[in-house]
Each structure stands twice: as structure tokens, then as C-alpha cells.
Amino acid sequence: QITLKESGPALVKPTQTLTLTCTFSGFSLSTSGVGVAWIRQPPGKALEWFALIYWTDDKRYSPSLKTRVTIAKDTSKNQVVLTMTNMDPVDTATYYCAHGLGYDFWSGLTDWGQGILVTVSS
Amino acid sequence: SYELTQPPSVSVSPGQTATITCSGGKLVDKYACWYQLKPGQSPVLVIYQDRRRPSGIPERFSGSNSGNTATLTISGTQATDEADYYCQAWDSSTMVFGGGTKVTVL
Numbered sequence: 001q002i003t004l005k006e007s008g009p010a011l012v013k014p015t016q017t018l019t020l021t022c023t024f025s026g027f028s029l030s031t032s033g034v035g036v037a038w039i040r041q042p043p044g045k046a047l048e049w050f051a052l053i054y055w056t057d058d059k060r061y062s063p064s065l066k067t068r069v070t071i072a073k074d075t076s077k078n079q080v081v082l083t084m085t086n087m088d089p090v091d092t093a094t095y096y097c098a099h100g101l102g103y104d105f106w107s108g109l110t111d112w113g114q115g116i117l118v119t120v121s122s
Numbered sequence: 123s124y125e126l127t128q129p130p131s132v133s134v135s136p137g138q139t140a141t142i143t144c145s146g147g148k149l150v151d152k153y154a155c156w157y158q159l160k161p162g163q164s165p166v167l168v169i170y171q172d173r174r175r176p177s178g179i180p181e182r183f184s185g186s187n188s189g190n191t192a193t194l195t196i197s198g199t200q201a202t203d204e205a206d207y208y209c210q211a212w213d214s215s216t217m218v219f220g221g222g223t224k225v226t227v228l
Binding site for chain 2: 037041052098103104106108109
């Protein structure tokens with residue numbers, strides 16, 4: 001059984017850096033064909049993908065956020081860490097991590113974390 | 123940047139068929155996925171590779187992709203199918219989501 005869980009602060013101030021951790025079980029990012037993505041949903045708005053990392057350590061970022069986002073994996077801890085700099089109130093959203101298989105996730109995103117609501121406010 | 127366009131809302135009577143479209147340039151050359159999102163829950167994959175259903179997804183969910191439009195069809199819609207539905211595809215090795223469609227079962 002695959003599980004993922006996001007953790008991090010519920011509240012950050014504008015201009016601060018957000019660090020979120022996705023802790024997972026049931027798969028390993030050292031296994032060929034595995035990847036983890038980050039997706040967010042601002043209140044009342046659509047899902048937005050913005051980062052992913054593959055078992056090869058290959059990384060992809062959304063063009064709109066690539067200057068502010070970094071994704072990294074810690075295979076020994078079964079974690080993926082996301083950092084987002086210069087947070088703004090428009091970054092208020094529920095942040096999800098999700099698991100997929102293969103490059104371009106041919107399987108779709110098959111397993112999702114419960115999500116974490118991050119509010120950006122002074 | 124690549125965009126996927128969905129109708130904001132679709133209404134359907136119980137037992138009838140709901141059709142949700144997703145339009146994007148040369149979408150037929152890409153694989154489309156569909157996700158169901160209910161309030162307070164995490165997204166659930168209902169279709170991948172245009173028409174494949176993950177295990178556990180009811181047969182009433184089906185998908186197709188032709189030309190510039192991918193389509194999610196819910197046959198015999200049930201009240202439990204009321205949710206937001208998002209299409210997703212890949213462009214230049216980056217993921218793109220559509221704007222979402224709210225399906226209301228009246």
C-alpha cells in the first residue's frame with residue numbers, strides 16, 4: 001500500500017521561504033520508474049502542477065514558478081523536500097504531493113497525500 | 123505555454139450521461155488523464171492514457187481522445203459522482219492541468 005503525507009508550516013509570512021516535506025511509504029525513489037510530483041490548489045481555484053522529481057534525480061518545474069522552487073529527494077528517509085522562496089499571499093493554497101510511474105507519469109498520478117493548507121499572511 | 127480548456131460546469135440528472143470535454147492544441151498526440159476532486163478530499167485518478175481505468179474505478183467512467191479534445195464520460199451518473207473533474211496532459215515534459223469542471227447531479 002502506497003501512502004504519502006505532506007508536512008510543513010500552516011502559516012508563513014510574505015517574503016519567507018516555505019519548506020514542505022512529502023514523506024511516503026510503499027515505494028522507493030531509488031526504484032526505476034518512480035516519481036513524485038507537487039501540485040497545489042488555491043482556495044476556489046484549479047489544480048496547478050509545479051514540480052516533480054524522478055528516480056534518476058531528474059527534475060522538472062513549472063515555467064511560472066521555476067525561479068522560486070527547488071525539489072530534492074532523500075532516498076534514505078523516503079522523503080521529497082520542496083522549497084519555495086519569496087512567498088506571497090497568492091501562494092496560499094492546499095499543497096499536495098503525489099506518486100506516479102515512469103517518465104511523464106504514464107500511469108497518471110496514482111496516489112496522493114492528504115494535502116496541507118499553507119496560508120501566506122503577515 | 124500550453125493550455126487545457128474545460129467547461130466550468132456540467133449538470134446531469136441521476137442515471138443520465140455526463141460528458142466533460144478538455145481541449146488543447148494537438149491533444150490527440152498526448153495522453154490525457156482525468157482526476158476527480160471532492161470537497162475535503164484528495165484528487166483521485168479516474169482515467170489515464172486517454173481511456174484506461176485504474177483498478178477500483180467503476181466502469182461507468184470512460185475516456186476518449188480525438189483531434190484537439192479529450193472527453194470524460196460518466197454513464198449512469200450517480201449522486202456520488204458529483205465533484206470537480208480535472209484533465210491533465212504533458213507538454214514539453216511538464217504537467218498541465220485544465221481549469222476543472224464542476225459536475226452537478228440534479
